[in-house]
Amino acid sequence: MNQPRILFIQLPVQSHDYHYNFAHVPLASGVLASFLKQHLPDVDIVLPDALLTSSASTSTLINHILHFEPDIVAFGCYLWNIERSLFIARSLRQKGLRALMIAGGPEIHPDHHLLADPDCPFDMLVTGEGEDTLRQIVYAAISEKSDLKKGFFIKSTPVSPAEIPSPYLTGFLSPPLEGSLLIETSRGCPYHCAYCYYHHNVPRIAEFPIDRTVQEIMWARQHNVKEITFADPSFSSRRNLAKLLDVLSELNSDGFFSFSAELNAELCNEELARKLAQAGFKHVEVGLQSTNPATLRAIGRPVKLDAFVRGVKALRKYGISVMVDLIVGLPEETPESFAKAVDFCVTEDLADELSIYPLSILPGTELRNHAAKLGIVYDPVPPYYVRKTPWMDEEAIYQMFRYAEDITGIDYFPPEFPRLHPISGNPLLCVESLTTDDDVTRWCQTIMENPFLGQAVTFKLENEKWWLYQEELSRLLLNLLNRDPFILVSWIIPEETIANVPINMRLKLFETFLGHRSHYKDREWFSTSSSLKSSQVFVQISHQTGLSSTFLWVTPELLSGQHDELWFLTPRLGAAQGDDSSFPEKYILYRSTQLLGISHDVPYRVTFI
Ligand code: SF4
Numbered sequence: 001m002n003q004p005r006i007l008f009i010q011l012p013v014q015s016h017d018y019h020y021n022f023a024h025v026p027l028a029s030g031v032l033a034s035f036l037k038q039h040l041p042d043v044d045i046v047l048p049d050a051l052l053t054s055s056a057s058t059s060t061l062i063n064h065i066l067h068f069e070p071d072i073v074a075f076g077c078y079l080w081n082i083e084r085s086l087f088i089a090r091s092l093r094q095k096g097l098r099a100l101m102i103a104g105g106p107e108i109h110p111d112h113h114l115l116a117d118p119d120c121p122f123d124m125l126v127t128g129e130g131e132d133t134l135r136q137i138v139y140a141a142i143s144e145k146s147d148l149k150k151g152f153f154i155k156s157t158p159v160s161p162a163e164i165p166s167p168y169l170t171g172f173l174s175p176p177l178e179g180s181l182l183i184e185t186s187r188g189c190p191y192h193c194a195y196c197y198y199h200h201n202v203p204r205i206a207e208f209p210i211d212r213t214v215q216e217i218m219w220a221r222q223h224n225v226k227e228i229t230f231a232d233p234s235f236s237s238r239r240n241l242a243k244l245l246d247v248l249s250e251l252n253s254d255g256f257f258s259f260s261a262e263l264n265a266e267l268c269n270e271e272l273a274r275k276l277a278q279a280g281f282k283h284v285e286v287g288l289q290s291t292n293p294a295t296l297r298a299i300g301r302p303v304k305l306d307a308f309v310r311g312v313k314a315l316r317k318y319g320i321s322v323m324v325d326l327i328v329g330l331p332e333e334t335p336e337s338f339a340k341a342v343d344f345c346v347t348e349d350l351a352d353e354l355s356i357y358p359l360s361i362l363p364g365t366e367l368r369n370h371a372a373k374l375g376i377v378y379d380p381v382p383p384y385y386v387r388k389t390p391w392m393d394e395e396a397i398y399q400m401f402r403y404a405e406d407i408t409g410i411d412y413f414p415p416e417f418p419r420l421h422p423i424s425g426n427p428l429l430c431v432e433s434l435t436t437d438d439d440v441t442r443w444c445q446t447i448m449e450n451p452f453l454g455q456a457v458t459f460k461l462e463n464e465k466w467w468l469y470q471e472e473l474s475r476l477l478l479n480l481l482n483r484d485p486f487i488l489v490s491w492i493i494p495e496e497t498i499a500n501v502p503i504n505m506r507l508k509l510f511e512t513f514l515g516h517r518s519h520y521k522d523r524e525w526f527s528t529s530s531s532l533k534s535s536q537v538f539v540q541i542s543h544q545t546g547l548s549s550t551f552l553w554v555t556p557e558l559l560s561g562q563h564d565e566l567w568f569l570t571p572r573l574g575a576a577q578g579d580d581s582s583f584p585e586k587y588i589l590y591r592s593t594q595l596l597g598i599s600h601d602v603p604y605r606v607t608f609i
Pocket residue numbers: 189190191192193196197198199233234
């Protein structure tokens with residue numbers, strides 16, 4: 001291989017509204033590309049256009065990768081993209097691409113059933129920090145004389161952060177289209193949480209030079225990026241924190257930036273909170289996870305609750321909003337002890353936002369290694385959600401989310417309102433209307449022939465007779481999912497197009513569009529709304545005034561009677577936040593319950609869009 005062309009792919013968290021896609025920063029790919037370029041300047045490095053990588057459907061991406069004719073493809077693998085990355089790699093092989101395929105990232109671990117498959121399409125799997133290993137691999141490919149062989153689970157050797165150039169300053173990464181810029185100021189974590197693998201991979205804390213952070217922040221200002229999230233796993237554990245905060249304060253003396261990070265609240269005293277606020281920190285996330293001493297012991301997180309409370313209160317006193325995390329399903333955690341943790345956060349007024357996560361039993365972690373002995377049952381596929389423990393069965397886990405929602409008033413499982421307009425300046429198809437003038441068969445064909453599909457598509461069925469073409473539309477969905485099993489699909493059905501269809505047929509039509517498949521987004525089995533998120537159906541109900549519409553979310557749980565709660569999405573027309581005067585509650589409830597053939601007396605939730 002002369003001077004190989006190496007292509008990096010790091011896929012985003014998918015969302016129907018493209019929010020996560022646009023906020024995606026492929027930081028690991030950018031860092032690896034910068035390091036590689038520094039050592040092997042003649043190598044042709046391709047980081048495909050960020051908008052395309054983060055927003056295109058799988059089939060569009062595959063064609064795009066083939067078009068680049070890479071010699072090496074490097075995948076960044078995370079919980080949310082490992083299956084999609086494997087699908088792409090397999091498809092590239094089937095289409096004859098002979099490139100060397102490398103995978104790295106937190107999901108790469110010997111204890112991973114997807115990678116243990118003899119048909120695994122990757123040639124090399126790199127664990128840990130991959131900079132130096134990737135350099136060796138590419139060097140071996142060029143020189144063809146290195147003894148580095150193809151193989152699995154090549155343990156990478158960390159390099160000093162001082163030797164790693166910034167992906168922003170080298171031009172490999174651009175500002176994100178939405179959301180925060182991600183900046184690493186340190187790597188490594190001193191803690192040993194039993195549910196986490198990061199500290200095995202990166203045990204030592206190593207800081208990037210402060211000067212580099214300064215330059216990255218100045219770069220952000222030049223690009224008018226105001227929100228910066230520090231990607232350090234434990235920002236408060238780095239050395240020279242006070243010095244860094246002084247530097248940040250100086251750089252942000254005009255309050256241009258808003259910073260956020262993950263911290264250990266126990267380490268926050270008044271002085272640190274004041275310094276963080278002075279530097280421009282507006283938001284921090286702190287992990288409490290549990291308040292049960294037996295649980296905290298079992299997961300190796302000794303928490304001093306009084307110090308935690310003091311730390312959080314100090315942060316909030318200085319105007320920093322705090323998100324506190326709790327995990328459902330940890331060892332020794334009973335429904336009573338978990339409810340106590342929720343109550344504790346609420347009564348102590350600890351959080352601006354209380355985040356509740358289900359336990360994930362990640363490959364390589366202590367909890368995974370001891371799960372059988374502990375009696376913990378979990379899903380075999382990412383993100384490996386806990387199913388039951390000796391202390392909580394499935395029903396109890398589900399009820400914990402219900403309990404937290406009741407106490408905090410937060411909806412933990414809202415629908416994602418789909419994107420209803422095209423991406424400006426981008427050819428990706430995200431929304432398509434079936435109008436009265438359309439020939440349905442031809443319309444379906446045109447969608448399947450479109451080479452630029454977005455990762456989420458919305459079909460608006462505005463043709464009043466669409467339901468007569470149920471077969472064609474079902475086939476479209478089937479063909480789409482066969483070709484693009486990771487595509488997200490939303491259907492918008494105007495109420496008037498279906499109101500005159502007999503009720504039984506109407507419910508069957510809704511079901512047609514709610515096909516289950518094995519998608520990462522559909523694995524929240526404990527959801528208090530619906531566990532099906534990859535496919536969504538909304539009935540559009542026009543308000544009496546005709547000026548606006550509300551969207552009723554039709555879920556499989558609702559159709560089967562498993563959940564009896566309706567969920568509406570409605571535009572916020574009032575000027576004030578939280579003004580719901582624009583939502584004609586009685587009218588919408590009446591129309592919706594008529595449509596579903598259920599009693600008018602049902603609970604409901606409203607999300608303003
Ligand atoms: S969960 Fe966070 S604090 Fe705990 S070991 Fe992992 S990175 Fe460190």
